[in-house]
Amino acid sequence: MTPQIRRIAHLDMDAFYASVELLRYPQLKGLPVVIGGGRRKVDEAIEQLAEGQTRADIPVEAFARLKDYVGRGVITTATYAARQFGVGSAMGLMKAAKLCPDAIILPVDFEQYRHFSRIFKETILEFTPLMENRGVDEVYIDFTDVPGGQRQGGRALAKLIQQTIFERTGLTCSVGVAPNKLLAKMASEFNKPNGVSIVLEEDLQTMIWPLTCRKINGVGPKMDEKLINNGITTIGELAAKDEAWLVANFGKSTGAWLHRASWGRDDNPISLSSEPVSISRETTFDRDLHAVRDKAELGAIFTELCDKLAGDLQRKGYLGKTIGIKLRYDDFKAATRDQTLDVYTADPKTIRQAAGLCLKRIPLTKRLRLLGVRVGGLVASDGEVERAVGNSLQTSKEDLISNMFDE
DNA sequence: TCTGGGGTCCTAGGACCC
C-alpha cells in the first residue's frame, strides 16, 4: 500500500464581495467596480424602479462613480476590471478615484455576502468535514482521505469542488493544493481567478523560492522591509540564511518560524472549531473630533458603540469580563486601555461604565478619528454562567459607580 | 484629498503567588 500524501487545500473566493454584487447587477459585468460606498445613489436607483423591475434593470449611468465620492473609507474589494487600473483592496477611496475616476462604487451588503459564504462552506462540507474557516471567503480543507484526493496531486478533486461551488453560487474560487496550509495558501494565488494549482514537496525550489518573502502568510510590510534591509528579497534567499542568524535578528520564535517557512515546512493542523476571543465595535468619524469641543457628539457615539456591542454579545451568546477601548488620533497613532471586571457581562450599561473609566485613563489632547469598544475574556452565556453573573451584576455596577466618585 | 471594521496572536513588564 502506498502511503497517502497529505493533501491540504486552500480555497479562496475570487473578488468575493464584488463578484456577489455582479450577480445582482449583471449590467456591470466587465466594468471597473469597487465596493465601499455609494449607498445613497443605489438606494435612489432602487426607488426609481418600476413595478416588476429588478436591480438588474438599473441603468449603468445611475450608479455612483469613484470621482463623485467624498469622505473617508477604503475599498474592500475591486473587480478584476478595476484592478487593471491599479485599484485594490484596502486602498483609500480618494486615492483610488485618482487612478480610476469612472469606476462604479457600490455599498457593502454583508447579509448578501454571508448568504453566499454559507453556500460556499456547506458545499465544501459535503466533500469533507475537515474544514477550517478563515473568514467569509476562505477556508482550508484536508482531503487526504477523501476518495479521489490522491489522484493527479489532488487536481481532479479540487476541480470538482470548484465546479460544484460555481454551479451552486455562480461564483468562482481559486484553489491551491499542497502538503500543508502554508504552501496551499501560496498555491491558491498562483492562478487567479478560477485556478487550481498544485504544489508538491519537490516543487519548493522551482515554485516557492523565487517568490518574495511577502508572499508568506504572516510576513507583513514591517517584516518584509526588515528582511529587504538585510538583503533578503526572495524566499530562496531567506532559506539560504542560517537559522541562528534569523533567530539572532528576528527573535527566537519568529526567527525559527521564518526558517521553517522558507523551507516549506508547516505542521499547523486544520482547526475545526473556533470560539471567539473578543468581540468589538469601532467607528471612524466623518471628521476628526475633539474630546472637549465635541464632547456631546463623542459621548453619544460612545454609548451607541457600547449598546451595539452588548447586542452583538447577546445575539451571539457570549459574556465577557475584559472591557477595552481603542482610540485613533488624527496622526493615526492608536492607544488602547482595558480593564478586567470581576464578573462576566453582556450588559450595555456595565460595558459603558467600564469603558468610560478606561477613557479617563487616556490623554485626550489630540483630535480623534476613531473610537472603538471591545469585550474580551469571553465565555458562552449558557445557563449556569448567566445566573451566576445575573446575581453579581448589580454589585459590580455599584462598585464601578463608587469608583467614579472616588476620583 | 492617504489609511474601514472585524479579528488573532505575540511580546514584555509588573503584580502576585508559591
Next chain:
DNA sequence: TCTGGGGTCCTAGGACCC
C-alpha cells in the same frame, strides 16, 4: 542590606490577516 525561579494574570502596544 538578600533577592531564586516558576507560573499566571493583567495591561499596552503592535504586527498581521480577511
